[in-house]
Amino acid sequence: MNILIVKLSSLGDVVHAMPAVQDIRRALPQVQIDWVVERAFAPLVERCEGVRRAIPCELRRWRKAPFSTRTRAEWKTFKAELQREAYDAVIDLQGLSKSALIAWLARLAPRGQRYALANQTEGSGYEAPTRWVADVAVHIEPHVHAVQRSRELCARALGYALPVPEVYGLRPRQGAQDGSASERVALGALSARPCVALVHGSSRADKQWPAQHWIELAHRLDAQGYDVALLHGTDDEQQRSEAMARQMPRAVVWPRLALDALADALAGCAGVIGVDSGLSHIAVALDLPHVQIYNFDTAWRTGPVQRARQLSVYAQPAPAVAAVWQAWLQVCAVVEAH
Secondary structure (H helix, E strand, O other): EEEEEEEEEEEOHHHHHHHHHHHHHHHOOOOOEEEEEEEEHHHOOOOOOOEEEEEEOOOOHHHOOOOOOOHHHHHHHHHHHHHHEEEEEEOOOOOHHHHHHHHHHHHEEEEEEEEEOOOOOOOOOOOOOOHOOEEEEEEEEOOOHHHHHHHHHHHHHHHOOOOOOOOEEEEEOOOOOOOOOOHHHHHHOOOOOOOEEEEOOOHHHHHOOHHHHHHHHHHHHHOOOOOEEEEOOHHHHHHHHHHHHHOOOOEEEEEOHHHHHHHHHOOOOOOEEEEEOOOHHHHOOOOOOOEEEEEEHHHHOOOOOOEEEEEEEOOOOOOHHHHHOOOOOHHHHHHHHH
């Protein structure tokens, strides 16, 4: 049985769809699963257990110059790759016009069907073409976590009961948790002490945590015996990382890494503390000790789900350092107890 998952972006949304893939594998062990995703996120999807083939697309870039020679050539190549296999089920987990287009273009096997969301859920985008294209549109309870939404859609489309608990299946490279000496040097490791990664960047400024809070947190981690690593994905985030690192006792700014290499680097950390961002969701998928910081009451929708070693902290306008620190100590206590 061949199944095509359509979940194009963004980083956090792609990570949130991974447990649905693991559910399918557990319910249908002989299944073959392909996944259409934006090229930037394809290296991470390739690390998701059970994904036979990540099919990269670049709709974001193609839309900027739809009639250029380059776009037309790349679109032709993508379409051929998409239609290389016939699918018994095409499942649109995105719920947008762009994902509906991909689902519509995919080639169905005899008796194959396209599945999609029948309705919008709270806090998520939704566009009507997704249900127009679908052979079967599945209604999902609107107040639902992003992970659960994808899991329920797949379970109801393919007719199996949801297993408990959810599993992400994100594989770091073998041995990445240990981190070789050369890798530690490449990442600027300061010592043999364990390292906590700080995810301070977000595409939305209103999700960020004040710089002074990060600096105070780094001092507390240093006193507890940790080095800290600062991550960045843009030039602005890099400048912010470097400015904060100069005021932290034992901090290193990591180089900008591809997503698969970044997942490997995170897997070698003692834990992650970060804002609501795609990189924090990678930490959840890797099952790392993690505290996720929220300036908005949306952790119920995107935060860690029922994981004692992963907690979310919410307050407005932003959580206090003491609250985040207490959550970190609680996470550490759980890890030590096991």
